[in-house]
Amino acid sequence: MVEKTGIDRRGSKRRPILESFSFYVVVPKKGFHRLRVADLSDTGVGFDYDIIGEMKDAFPVVVGETFDLQFYLNQTLFLPLHVKVMRVDDSKVIRRVGAEFTVTGTPEHEGLCAVLDMVDRLSEIVQFDSVGE
Numbered sequence: 001m002v003e004k005t006g007i008d009r010r011g012s013k014r015r016p017i018l019e020s021f022s023f024y025v026v027v028p029k030k031g032f033h034r035l036r037v038a039d040l041s042d043t044g045v046g047f048d049y050d051i052i053g054e055m056k057d058a059f060p061v062v063v064g065e066t067f068d069l070q071f072y073l074n075q076t077l078f079l080p081l082h083v084k085v086m087r088v089d090d091s092k093v094i095r096r097v098g099a100e101f102t103v104t105g106t107p108e109h110e111g112l113c114a115v116l117d118m119v120d121r122l123s124e125i126v127q128f129d130s131v132g133e
Helices: 107-125
Strands: 024-026 035-040 044-048 066-072 078-089 096-101
Touching: 024 044, 044 078, 078 107
Parallel strands: none
Antiparallel strands: 024 035, 024 066, 035 044, 044 096, 066 078, 078 096
8 A cells, every 4th residue: 555645646745725825827828817726846737727718729738738837926926937738637628737847946946946835834834714604
């Protein structure tokens, strides 16, 4: 039996994103559309590739494709990154893309790793406000 450690097939810890952070990505070649981040690691990112109502053939995506990606920390701050598509799940209405970062060790990638470190530390101590439940 294999112990589950949070390390997935990518060989890197995957972190589910806390919805309260509201991280999102933009694929500039598609225009400025906020695409939901599903998961994030130091080696890659999983995100919704489509917006509601968008036809899949309007912006095809294939495994092996590379493109620029903007990872938004808030409404105005983003880290410019470059990714390679490793997986495309088109079994649902909105496609989910799994992509790995093509360049690491850059200031942008190190900034992303610092954000991941913050998320890891906060996830150990964070408390959620129960107002409105």
